[in-house]
Amino acid sequence: PGRQCLSTSSGQALPEKVKIVEVGPRDGLQNEKTMVPTETKINLIDMLSASGLPVIEATSFVSPKWVPQMADQVEVMKGIDRKPGVSYPVLTPNLKGFQAAIKAGASEVAIFGAASELFSKKNINCSVDESLQRFDEVMKAAKEFGVPVRGYVSCVLGCPYEGKVAPEKVAHVAKRLYSMGCYEISLGDTIGVGTPGSMSKMLEAVSREVPVNALAVHCHDTYGQALANILVALQMGISVVDSSVAGLGGCPYAQGASGNVATEDVVYMLHGLGIQTGVDLSKLMDAGAFICRTLNRKTNSKVAQATCKL
Amino acid sequence: MGNVPTTVKHCLSYEQLIQDYPWLKRWLLEEKVGHEFPEFVKIVEVGPRDGLQNETEIVPTGVKIQLIDMLSGTGLPVIEATSFVSSKWVPQMADHTDVLRGIQRAPHVRYPVLTPNMQGFQDAVAAGATEVAVFGSASETFSKKNINCSIDESMLRFKEVINTAKERQIPVRGYVSCALGCPHEGYIEPSKVSEVAKSLYELGCYEISLGDTIGVGTPGSMFKMLQSVMKEVPTNALAVHCHDTYGQALPNILTALQMGVCVVDSAVAGLGGCPYAQGSSGNVSTEDVLYMLHGMGIETGVNLAKVIEAGDFICNALHRETNSKVAKARGRTLGCVSVRENI
Numbered sequence: 001p002g003r004q005c006l007s008t009s010s011g012q013a014l015p016e017k018v019k020i021v022e023v024g025p026r027d028g029l030q031n032e033k034t035m036v037p038t039e040t041k042i043n044l045i046d047m048l049s050a051s052g053l054p055v056i057e058a059t060s061f062v063s064p065k066w067v068p069q070m071a072d073q074v075e076v077m078k079g080i081d082r083k084p085g086v087s088y089p090v091l092t093p094n095l096k097g098f099q100a101a102i103k104a105g106a107s108e109v110a111i112f113g114a115a116s117e118l119f120s121k122k123n124i125n126c127s128v129d130e131s132l133q134r135f136d137e138v139m140k141a142a143k144e145f146g147v148p149v150r151g152y153v154s155c156v157l158g159c160p161y162e163g164k165v166a167p168e169k170v171a172h173v174a175k176r177l178y179s180m181g182c183y184e185i186s187l188g189d190t191i192g193v194g195t196p197g198s199m200s201k202m203l204e205a206v207s208r209e210v211p212v213n214a215l216a217v218h219c220h221d222t223y224g225q226a227l228a229n230i231l232v233a234l235q236m237g238i239s240v241v242d243s244s245v246a247g248l249g250g251c252p253y254a255q256g257a258s259g260n261v262a263t264e265d266v267v268y269m270l271h272g273l274g275i276q277t278g279v280d281l282s283k284l285m286d287a288g289a290f291i292c293r294t295l296n297r298k299t300n301s302k303v304a305q306a307t308c309k310l
Numbered sequence: 311m312g313n314v315p316t317t318v319k320h321c322l323s324y325e326q327l328i329q330d331y332p333w334l335k336r337w338l339l340e341e342k343v344g345h346e347f348p349e350f351v352k353i354v355e356v357g358p359r360d361g362l363q364n365e366t367e368i369v370p371t372g373v374k375i376q377l378i379d380m381l382s383g384t385g386l387p388v389i390e391a392t393s394f395v396s397s398k399w400v401p402q403m404a405d406h407t408d409v410l411r412g413i414q415r416a417p418h419v420r421y422p423v424l425t426p427n428m429q430g431f432q433d434a435v436a437a438g439a440t441e442v443a444v445f446g447s448a449s450e451t452f453s454k455k456n457i458n459c460s461i462d463e464s465m466l467r468f469k470e471v472i473n474t475a476k477e478r479q480i481p482v483r484g485y486v487s488c489a490l491g492c493p494h495e496g497y498i499e500p501s502k503v504s505e506v507a508k509s510l511y512e513l514g515c516y517e518i519s520l521g522d523t524i525g526v527g528t529p530g531s532m533f534k535m536l537q538s539v540m541k542e543v544p545t546n547a548l549a550v551h552c553h554d555t556y557g558q559a560l561p562n563i564l565t566a567l568q569m570g571v572c573v574v575d576s577a578v579a580g581l582g583g584c585p586y587a588q589g590s591s592g593n594v595s596t597e598d599v600l601y602m603l604h605g606m607g608i609e610t611g612v613n614l615a616k617v618i619e620a621g622d623f624i625c626n627a628l629h630r631e632t633n634s635k636v637a638k639a640r641g642r643t644l645g646c647v648s649v650r651e652n653i
Contacts, residue, residue, distance in 0.1 A: 192639070194605070195601065195602050195604075195605025195606055196564055196602065196605070196606050197605045197606035197607055198605060204333060207331060207333050208331065208333055211316060211330030211331060212331065212332055213329075213330060214316075214330075221635065222635065222639045223598065223601055223635050223636050223639050224560060224595075224598040224601070224602075224634070224635030224636060225560065225598075225601065225602055225605070227557060227558065227560060227561045228560040228563075228564045228602055230561075231529055231561040231564055231565070236332070251639070254638075254639045257638050257639040258635065258638075262557070265556065265557040265558075268528065268556055268557070268558070269528050269529065269557075269558055269561060271528075272527070272528025272529065272530045272531060272558070273528060273529055273530040274530055301557070302554065302555065302556050302557030302590070302591065303556050303557060305587075305589065305590050305591075306525070306555045306584070
């Protein structure tokens, strides 16, 4: 089907292409109760590589004391079959993590800031400004090694502790990360409370500080709003979307509720809009089926659940 | 890596600048930011009929009545109460007369019932119905398999019902099923949907609800279909009835709102699975729709917390979990500050 001319009231058309950043193996598995063997992680990433995804977040170089699910970071990094043209970024919360990542062969890294002071204090025990200063060292080292850095901002549409988060605060943190040298800023609705209303207000504020083609959205589906929020983001010029195969990763702030939006459901929507992603949906669904079997859980993807054929 | 090249690009090229900062162009041209959304959306609650009809477990009459009474207290303006179809075909709705007579009708709330033919219509009126609904299909095969006649033949049946309803001043709502796809035919041409919508509207239906019966639609197909239908039927006489089988319901509803539609069908707790995709979800849940609309500043007159209560009630009675993500999340949030100003 040709490109869909679904345009905004200001006449801006939807992007022709959207880059999907697959966060299942890291963000997804990190928030699953069941720990997954290294071999399974590697198989999952290899299956995802085969589905056409351009970016697959492989693991996290954070201390296993804090995140035991990612303790096998080095083995995973070394064990995966890197497909040419596919990026495999890893999280590096500090210089030590960065150095370990480089040693293990990482060629792209990611750092995290929060738009909420309370969340920052509770999550990583320091203020937002302090956390950004810590990342200065990582940025310097990354520049030296010529390694691109992606920046994440969490709590962009609400915080489990502070409640509402001002769009200007999100814009401030996004701008800081961008001027520090992050090539892309992923804006995360960490607890999934956002709606098309709050999403458009937040993006309006952030897009004044950071070029829209350097922005991504990372929506959680805890309140079922993810796809609607992603649609609004696309209409505002965003063309990078984070998602997680099978919707892996629950919400740590709402037990039993869902977290990440499912990649299958995002791809279904994008393809229905005539937007190219480069992803083969049926191969993606194979990867989702595989990891759900291993985790002994049902998929969170509605597309995967539906057996109706059209 | 690094952003200096971008800055240089901006200095050298205005086109590059406004491409990277779309807000600037809008600001310079004083264009309206964001979209025109309706200020008010009417929610048509179909849980007690469409929802329960598609649940595997049959619910006792007393429970149905209690559900409808709870929903009547939430502010919902329209609650589809039951269906006067032969109990041979739809045993879940066999108690239609008892339900309609048993509910406590709240003032300012409407209680339409399905009436597939004259027999059903007469029974409905005898039981006290003050509004009815008829179902057409945009797919010939679906029509034949579902109600055993062609689309044209079904229109003749509805003509009888609608004319009789007119005489008695009973408003009739028209449904078009398979508006975005058919389990048998696959892709459905938007022109076919507009043809059927137009027929129903011209016969006298005051509102046409366009149903994505198997939930396969996306904002892309929703847009194309509505563009076509809006040429034949006034936008303010249109409603969307989205199924969430592929998780697309909310973005599809958002698209419809952006195109001026301001009536949305939904089912409390997302009751009613999809008969064509076993184990999958069907109707979009009213709670999730309300959460989105309220978050966008759109009024509905509905109290979300009370809808969640009604949803909890019926899920307990059905021994099943809710399909509403909002209800799930609200029920399980750890002791954190509530950010849900919408609830």
